[in-house]
Amino acid sequence: EDQVTQSPEALRLQEGExxxxxxSYTVSxxxxxxxxxxxxxxxPEFLFTLYSAGEEKEKERLKATLTxxxxxxxxxxxxxxxxxxxxxAVHYNQGGKLIFGQGTELSVKP
Amino acid sequence: xxxxxxxxRHLVRRRGQEARLRCSPMKGHSHxxxxxxxxxxxxxxxxxxxxxxxxxxxxxxxxxxxxxxPKEGPSILRIQQVVRGDSAAYFCASSPNPGRSSGNTIYxxxxxxLTVV
Numbered sequence: 001e002d003q004v005t006q007s008p009e010a011l012r013l014q015e016g017e018x019x020x021x022x023x024s025y026t027v028s029x030x031x032x033x034x035x036x037x038x039x040x041x042x043x044p045e046f047l048f049t050l051y052s053a054g055e056e057k058e059k060e061r062l063k064a065t066l067t068x069x070x071x072x073x074x075x076x077x078x079x080x081x082x083x084x085x086x087x088x089a090v091h092y093n094q095g096g097k098l099i100f101g102q103g104t105e106l107s108v109k110p
Numbered sequence: 111x112x113x114x115x116x117x118x119r120h121l122v123r124r125r126g127q128e129a130r131l132r133c134s135p136m137k138g139h140s141h142x143x144x145x146x147x148x149x150x151x152x153x154x155x156x157x158x159x160x161x162x163x164x165x166x167x168x169x170x171x172x173x174x175x176x177x178x179x180p181k182e183g184p185s186i187l188r189i190q191q192v193v194r195g196d197s198a199a200y201f202c203a204s205s206p207n208p209g210r211s212s213g214n215t216i217y218x219x220x221x222x223x224l225t226v227v
Contacts, residue, residue, distance in 0.1 A: 041223075043219050044201070046215060091216075097166055100145075
């Protein structure tokens, strides 16, 4: 069964304390892996798309990496404004259907 | 450069009424998707549409739910005879062409929050 699993479910960090979020997937024929950020009461905000193993993308304090079975979202020196739920989703067929993980709720304290 | 526009943002309906949610995709996007986020659950795919065509409705409940994306105007997600279990956030997303292996970024709107009382 196609599945996307994110860990941890929740992560509390101190400001400046770097860490990583994990997204593991079991789908065949991956066409893309997406990372989104979602704030309470808002829609998912696009962060990155990764297409092949070994690919990396960066944006400010965030860096996403991809292997054949998982993706990591590395957060370097996080700030309180990075607090949000981070969602991982995979796109695996000709259509546009995404399978989402449950998300990691990140809290960064000053 | 407007993003995916959804309205209404918040909607309250009594049990048995109908709910209509609207979505205008980003400029240049001809592919629209609807997702539902139930309380304490993740985002679940409902339906994928192109202009005048339903491409994949594998996530749509069999009864009471329908979606359309007419030649002119926004995409509509329609829920008939709403029940309390329909209370959720409904998100619309759009993309230029999901069939391509690159450049198929899917952008989401801010959502429509449906409350059934």
